Amino acid sequence: xxxxxxxxxxxxxxxxxxxxxxxxxxxxxxxxxxxxxxxxxxxxxxxxxxxxxxxxxxxxxxxxxxxxxxxxxxxxxxxxxxxxxxxxxxxxxxxxxxxxxxxxxxxxxx
Amino acid sequence: xxxxxxxxxxxxxxxxxxxxxxxxxxxxxxxxxxxxxxxxxxxxxxxxxxxxxxxxxxxxxxxxxxxxxxxxxxxxxxxxxxxxxxxxxxxxxxxxxxxxxxxxxxxxxxxxxxxxx
Numbered sequence: 001x002x003x004x005x006x007x008x009x010x011x012x013x014x015x016x017x018x019x020x021x022x023x024x025x026x027x028x029x030x031x032x033x034x035x036x037x038x039x040x041x042x043x044x045x046x047x048x049x050x051x052x053x054x055x056x057x058x059x060x061x062x063x064x065x066x067x068x069x070x071x072x073x074x075x076x077x078x079x080x081x082x083x084x085x086x087x088x089x090x091x092x093x094x095x096x097x098x099x100x101x102x103x104x105x106x107x108x109x110x
Numbered sequence: 111x112x113x114x115x116x117x118x119x120x121x122x123x124x125x126x127x128x129x130x131x132x133x134x135x136x137x138x139x140x141x142x143x144x145x146x147x148x149x150x151x152x153x154x155x156x157x158x159x160x161x162x163x164x165x166x167x168x169x170x171x172x173x174x175x176x177x178x179x180x181x182x183x184x185x186x187x188x189x190x191x192x193x194x195x196x197x198x199x200x201x202x203x204x205x206x207x208x209x210x211x212x213x214x215x216x217x218x219x220x221x222x223x224x225x226x227x
Contacts, residue, residue: 034212051213089155097169104154
């Protein structure tokens with residue numbers, strides 16, 4: 001069974017830049033997997049950040065950007081702010097109607 | 111107001127059943143794929159199932175195949191998840207979400223499910 005991989009945790013300084021990645025246990029992530037990214041704070045529903053690799057959802061600040069880096073999808077936060085401290089999840093469309101979430105990355109801003 | 115509101119969660123015994131509902135409002139419900147996503151306590155998001163706008167196509171994660179059934183009533187703008195043969199590892203918060211073209215753009219607040227004896 002395919003596993004979608006994310007860094008379990010990451011730390012960034014306020015104002016800094018961080019890149020979170022989303023890979024596959026076997027193979028490379030490409031735009032054909034329609035990678036999307038979601039932000040979740042404790043007790044809240046997820047919020048859509050990025051879809052179709054690099055399109056920002058409505059209202060999402062432009063400090064969030066998505067891309068393909070090497071064989072992974074990537075979410076880059078430029079100029080991190082304190083309220084970016086959250087859990088971040090990617091999800092990939094595997095075809096035939098199947099979706100798989102990554103395990104999530106807990107981002108700390110300090 | 112465009113929103114999704116889940117209900118039907120609660121306590122169930124192992125081997126038991128629950129039916130979750132997700133009431134949609136403010137948009138053309140029948141034109142969207144809809145999904146269920148769950149989250150065990152302290153764990154990550156897990157995709158569970160989805161259904162096409164007219165209900166003709168459904169897909170399930172391996173972990174729930176044969177036990178869960180997704181359905182919808184477009185006349186009532188409501189999505190359902192019938193959960194049978196429940197196990198302890200089905201415990202978590204269940205979210206419904208709207209699919210706006212390979213992205214889940216609208217989420218409900220979630221309904222908690224606990225499977226325990």
